[in-house]
Amino acid sequence: MRYSAPRGTNDFLPDDTPLWQMVEDRFRSVAMRYGYHEIRTPIFEDVELFTRSMGEHTDVVSKEMYVFEDRGGRKLALKPEGTAPAVRAYVQHNLAAEAGVNKLYYLTQIFRYERPQAGRYRQAHQVGIEALGSQHPAIDAEVIALAMQFYREIGINALSLVLNSVGCPVCRPSYREKLQQYAQPFKHELCDACQTRYDNNPMRMLDCKRPECRERLADAPDILDSLCDECSTHFTKLRGFLDGMAVPYRVDKNLVRGFDYYTKTAFEIQSDALGSQNALGGGGRYDGLVEEIGGQSTPGIGFALGVERAIIVLKELGVVTTGRKPVQVFVAALGEQAEAPALLLMQQLRNAGISVDMDFQRRSLKAQMKLADKSGASYTVLMGEDELKNNSGLIRNMANKQQQLVSLDECCHTLSQALDAQSRR
RNA sequence: GCGGCUAUAGCUCAGUUGGUUAGAGCGCCUGACUGUGGCUCAGGAGGUCGUGGGUUCAAAUCCCAUUAGCCGCCCCA
Numbered sequence: 001m002r003y004s005a006p007r008g009t010n011d012f013l014p015d016d017t018p019l020w021q022m023v024e025d026r027f028r029s030v031a032m033r034y035g036y037h038e039i040r041t042p043i044f045e046d047v048e049l050f051t052r053s054m055g056e057h058t059d060v061v062s063k064e065m066y067v068f069e070d071r072g073g074r075k076l077a078l079k080p081e082g083t084a085p086a087v088r089a090y091v092q093h094n095l096a097a098e099a100g101v102n103k104l105y106y107l108t109q110i111f112r113y114e115r116p117q118a119g120r121y122r123q124a125h126q127v128g129i130e131a132l133g134s135q136h137p138a139i140d141a142e143v144i145a146l147a148m149q150f151y152r153e154i155g156i157n158a159l160s161l162v163l164n165s166v167g168c169p170v171c172r173p174s175y176r177e178k179l180q181q182y183a184q185p186f187k188h189e190l191c192d193a194c195q196t197r198y199d200n201n202p203m204r205m206l207d208c209k210r211p212e213c214r215e216r217l218a219d220a221p222d223i224l225d226s227l228c229d230e231c232s233t234h235f236t237k238l239r240g241f242l243d244g245m246a247v248p249y250r251v252d253k254n255l256v257r258g259f260d261y262y263t264k265t266a267f268e269i270q271s272d273a274l275g276s277q278n279a280l281g282g283g284g285r286y287d288g289l290v291e292e293i294g295g296q297s298t299p300g301i302g303f304a305l306g307v308e309r310a311i312i313v314l315k316e317l318g319v320v321t322t323g324r325k326p327v328q329v330f331v332a333a334l335g336e337q338a339e340a341p342a343l344l345l346m347q348q349l350r351n352a353g354i355s356v357d358m359d360f361q362r363r364s365l366k367a368q369m370k371l372a373d374k375s376g377a378s379y380t381v382l383m384g385e386d387e388l389k390n391n392s393g394l395i396r397n398m399a400n401k402q403q404q405l406v407s408l409d410e411c412c413h414t415l416s417q418a419l420d421a422q423s424r425r
Numbered sequence: 426g427c428g429g430c431u432a433u434a435g436c437u438c439a440g441u442u443g444g445u446u447a448g449a450g451c452g453c454c455u456g457a458c459u460g461u462g463g464c465u466c467a468g469g470a471g472g473u474c475g476u477g478g479g480u481u482c483a484a485a486u487c488c489c490a491u492u493a494g495c496c497g498c499c500c501c502a
Contacts, residue, residue, distance in 0.1 A: 120500085121502095127502095277500095366458080368462090398463090
């Protein structure tokens with residue numbers, strides 16, 4: 001029997017992982033510069049955490065969660081998103097007791113039972129942040145700026161930032177009613193999905209992609225005209241901050257986010273390099289979520305960005321190099337008597353912080369040189385009969401073929417200096 | 426969950442109207458160079474033709490099912 005990875009999951013092989021590491025490293029680096037701290041939460045949680053926070057009528061909750069019961073009868077779910085678990089941990093450990101705003105970042109895997117497609121997998125990776133404890137629009141602006149800076153630093157510039165406000169419990173209900181009233185006369189002409197949305201979540205009709213629905217709803221009431229004073233002021237200030245920071249964006253009154261917990265600010269980052277999965281990431285404010293999960297009423301805002309999608313875009317743009325990282329030194333040992341000295345030298349080099357590899361298949365010198373070349377090593381140390389007679393190794397500079405016989409005691413020091421000089425260049 | 430396209434070597438792909446031992450390029454191994462990489466040349470290894478059934482004298486090729494990937498819908502990261 002030959003096994004393969006389950007549907008919708010991926011193996012990331014040594015040629016892939018350096019690119020992933022680059023993306024992850026730069027995300028950490030940007031998040032740190034914005035004053036965020038890493039949080040790690042379990043890969044599974046109580047099912048209820050997600051049904052309560054995201055809303056039981058959302059697709060993710062109603063038909064995409066990996067739900068299971070453990071041997072103790074607990075109803076659990078593999079996490080389908082990162083916000084609810086982070087907020088749960090925030091409440092559980094009373095992080096609110098800390099001074100100031102809690103700024104958290106995470107890198108996580110998420111699980112959703114969906115039909116796989118490029119950029120859409122059953123096990124996917126997200127990086128995200130959550131800022132808890134401020135309702136000031138300045139934090140919204142900072143969160144959005146962070147996301148855009150992250151993309152810039154990994155090498156993605158051609159993006160559109162789409163912005164909207166989805167209101168709050170004060171103004172949203174009346175807007176929903178307005179929308180229903182508006183659509184009521186032609187409700188039966190909308191697609192099946194929209195007819196369901198009409199009842200469950202009328203705002204979702206607005207981002208329907210069907211041309212017929214779009215046309216019918218083109219002149220629907222604008223949520224931005226229906227915002228309460230507080231939401232309206234918040235949105236205006238946010239726009240002012242973004243303008244001030246020179247973060248370009250586009251307001252789209254039809255942008256609606258998928259989960260129920262969003263309030264006020266909603267944003268999405270899109271790329272043309274992706275197909276129908278054109279959202280690289282998105283986020284928004286969730287001022288009611290902490291309370292919903294059982295904490296003190298606390299405002300919050302965050303985002304989640306899809307790592308797979310970012311990597312698809314990077315490859316599409318051709319701005320990145322893939323492949324393994326080179327080692328610095330390769331040791332070519334000839335014959336059995338060279339094995340022990342070779343191992344010793346490698347330990348010395350590694351203790352000195354230098355990456356080293358050798359051949360472990362007892363191959364010919366020629367074959368070992370080929371491996372050395374493939375490994376990307378800057379230097380190869382040849383240890384054969386002649387060298388060992390003199391208690392030495394022959395250090396070969398792979399770039400210019402210059403060779404130098406150096407006593408084994410000096411090899412580590414010599415290589416270390418040569419590599420330093422090289423990296424300074 | 427719905428509709429469609431695809432599946433041949435590690436990778437990218439050829440494979441005529443079904444017709445003997447299924448090919449190429451790259452990669453891998455060996456040698457030319459018995460202790461020296463990249464270039465070149467010469468050899469070589471490697472394939473249950475995704476899987477299971479069926480039609481046929483004969484199937485990589487036609488039919489059905491199944492699995493997986495991709496495209497659109499849906500959803501979203």
